Amino acid sequence: MLLLYVVTVLAFAVSFVIDRKKSVQGVSIAVKKFLKLFPAFVVMTVLVAIVLSIVSEETISEQLGREHLLRATISASLIGSIAFIPGFIVFPLCGMLKSQGVTYTVLSAFTTTLMMVGVLSFPVEKKYLGLRVTVIRNITAFFMALLVALFTGLFFGEIV
Numbered sequence: 001m002l003l004l005y006v007v008t009v010l011a012f013a014v015s016f017v018i019d020r021k022k023s024v025q026g027v028s029i030a031v032k033k034f035l036k037l038f039p040a041f042v043v044m045t046v047l048v049a050i051v052l053s054i055v056s057e058e059t060i061s062e063q064l065g066r067e068h069l070l071r072a073t074i075s076a077s078l079i080g081s082i083a084f085i086p087g088f089i090v091f092p093l094c095g096m097l098k099s100q101g102v103t104y105t106v107l108s109a110f111t112t113t114l115m116m117v118g119v120l121s122f123p124v125e126k127k128y129l130g131l132r133v134t135v136i137r138n139i140t141a142f143f144m145a146l147l148v149a150l151f152t153g154l155f156f157g158e159i160v
Contacts, residue, residue: 072105
C-alpha cells in the first residue's frame with residue numbers, strides 16, 4: 001500500500017510541475033466529490049458495523065464459510081445480483097467480511113455479480129437495450145461471475 005501512496009505522490013508532483021492550474025483544479029474536483037460521497041460512506045459503514053456486531057462471527061463463518069462453499073457462493077451471487085451498492089462501499093464491506101472468515105470465493109461471487117448483474121437496473125437497461133439483449137447480458141454476466149468465483153477459489157486453494 002505504501003508503494004501506491006508513493007507512486008500517487010510522485011505522479012501528482014510531476015503533474016504539478018507540468019501544469020499547476022490543472023493539478024490544483026483536479027484536487028479541487030476530487031475533494032468536492034469526496035465530500036459528496038463521504039456522508040453515504042459513513043452511513044453505510046455504520047450500518048455494516050451494526051449488522052456485523054449483531055450477527056456473530058460464528059454465524060457469518062458458518063453461513064458464508066468454507067463448510068458450505070457452494071451454497072454460500074450461490075447465495076452471495078444472488079444477493080450481489082439484486083443489491084445496488086456502490087463499489088466504494090462494497091470493497092470495505094468485503095474486507096470486514098473477510099476478517100470474519102468469509103472465503104475469497106464467496107467474496108468474489110458477491111462483488112462480481114454486484115458489479116456485472118443488474119436486477120434492479122433491469123427496467124432501465126431494458127428500455128435502452130431491449131428485453132432480449134438485457135436478458136442475455138444479465139444471464140451471461142451471472143455465469144461469468146460464477147466462473148470468476150470458481151477461478152478465485154481455485155487460485156486461493158479454497159476449491160480443490
